[in-house]
Amino acid sequence: MANVALDPHAAVVSTASGGPAALTSADGTPLARALARSQRRARRRAFLLVLPLLAFILITFVVPIGQMLQRSFYNAGFSANMPQVSAWFAETERGTDPDDAAWAALAADLTAAAEARTVAMVGTRINYDLSGTRSLFTSTGRALRGGIEPPYRENLLEIDQKWGDPQLWSVMREASRPVTANFYLAAVDRARDAEGNIVQVDERQRVYTMLFGRTFWLSLVITALTFVLGFPIAHLLATLPLRKSNLLMILVLLPFWTSLLVRTTSWMVLLQQQGVVNDLLVWTGIIGASGRLQMIYNQTGTIIAMTHILLPFMILPLYSVMRTINPSYVRAARSLGASSWTAFRRVYFPQTLPGLGAGALLVFILAVGYYITPALVGGSSGQLISNMIAMHMTSTLNWSLAAALAALLLAAVLVLYWVYDRMVGIDNLKLG
């Protein structure tokens, strides 16, 4: 009580009740409210200043990503355009054979969809899960333009025998519910069989888990390589005299100022079988003319090119941390009897960990989502999961699967971030 009453102008302490007294300002309003009022103006102005950025981020980042993620578990391509048969699916058990009501509903929906010109959209949705069915829907839609008479089952089967395929009906049942986990199942090479059990897809179609594995493994290798290559450079940068270190810094940053495409194509020029490196190796006789190395259009190419491109992201955080490490720490360790290796290992290296953590996290996260470089120099064995996402976005148009793959990638990165926080502590991160 005594210390709050020290300044009689600012606050009056009411001590009438003997309980904990509420502080009031000189004119009797509660102190908390007076403080809030006095700061409101500054807060409002600060908010207005960041408002444009907030709106920008909301419109260009949060909303599109949110919509994209929504597609990964919500796809109304079938249910919205085929309402009657969707209703029949909802009423019947899984595994029920289609009865007359089902065939009638299907015929009515297909006729309506053909008229509304949405039958191709429905076909695309079914085609995600059962390839070759898009044409079934479009051709049936064309045939139904003149209308259809009962018996619907026979007439539809006459248009195309495939309508009797139980797998097609099972797939349509799955697609009839707009909210579904099926895209996530597909993203981990799983699917539902006719009984609704989750099973692995056919061995030849299992690509995504392998690609996830390859993406994380290659990212790990690239992170390790950037560390091995970047650590000495960062140390040199931090210890050289200013003029020389500035020059070196320009060399480090030079890749940033060159177009990504130019850098990647120059790797092609260097690494291809008739390229500079191979020519040099043959010329010096290290390898024979018939033994030219395949260094590009495979995993090696992806690793080399991505390590080069991501190197600055490792060097810069390391440099910014190393610059702050006083050389007297290592000197102290040396004077205390540590050999230069022990001084490095026990004293210098532990102090660079915040920069190393930041650099590794940065490089790893960027590598996991890298797209252009593996697409250009990766060949088939150097493709990463992001190339598959791009393929589903641009050529198969299965955006829901693309969204599910992207969501899994995002989740994996977030988990990694969490693990890093638990192990090293995110407060120890130093980006610059």
Added chain:
Amino acid sequence: MLDDRHGDAFVAFEHVQKSYDGQTLVVKDLNLAIGKGEFLTMLGPSGSGKTTCLMMLAGFETATHGEIRLAGRPINQVPPHKRGIGMVFQNYALFPHMTVGENLSFPLEVRGMAKPDREARVKRALDMVQMGRFISRRPAQLSGGQQQRIALARALVFDPELVLMDEPLGALDKQLREHMQFEIKHLHEELGITVVYVTHDQGEALTMSDRIAVFNDGRIQQLAPPAELYERPGNSFVASFIGENNSLPGVIEEFQGDKALVRLDGGGVIDATAVNIREKGQRTTVSIRPERVEFKPEMMPPGAHTIEAKVAEVVYMGDILRARLAVAGSDNFVMKMRNTIGQTRLEPGQVIRIGWHPQDARALEPTA
């Protein structure tokens, strides 16, 4: 005399030179012998080469020329971690990612000492600096003075015979610095270690040292115990660098043994002791400490020459009174008087006559 000591000196610099750029010498022909158990301070302005000398001794810089010996053994080619020299750094250099205990344990670990021995040693070293309670703290959780003590304990924990200190008290406030000065001095006496201490603070140097080497321009200007350095500076640089000092330019008029009569440029003749001036008619700068200037005739030796002085200002400083006088054309002559009960109070404008014992006025080479 120096050369005689080199034989049994604990630390010896012999004709050591150091250049960083191949153009200029930072250390020019350094010869220095430090005895075992001695507390030697290297004192000088920044850029005088004192820290470079310390770094060469520690092994972090190599001598461009000359030899450095430790206990009779040349150590020019010995890497720092094999010299067994304890060192205290200006910024303490406590490893931030280790606790106090780990910091102290580090030099013992790298020497391969067993854990129970290490723990006993660490505890003893921490108790020596009264920091036993802080063994599990991190350096960032300690105050500057506490970090200083830990750094000291770490430099001593492996029982080095030689400890180097590079401005170890520079970052502390005045009171703490004075306290630590005595503590370091006591540790030095208790442990019988040899200390080489670098500082630019002359007060610190005078308080702690057995001998002080005053550095300037890459050379030792004077190497002497504190009292001799203060009372009998060997040249104008030492006289002006150590303590407050009045300098009066003039010409030698006459020699009487060591004594010299100096005719001041601003008029008047004074008594002085010739130091590094040998010829009649030579120009000289006479240096006198402010507290050795007298204005009462009974305090001066009989027959002393006096000169006229006009009081310009008197500043009350508590323990002393500091008078600024106009003497021989300069109005920056300072006289200090003890603030005793019977002390005469001078008034500005008052004209007095000042004089001194001849041994307190030192006729040195002329300053530029």
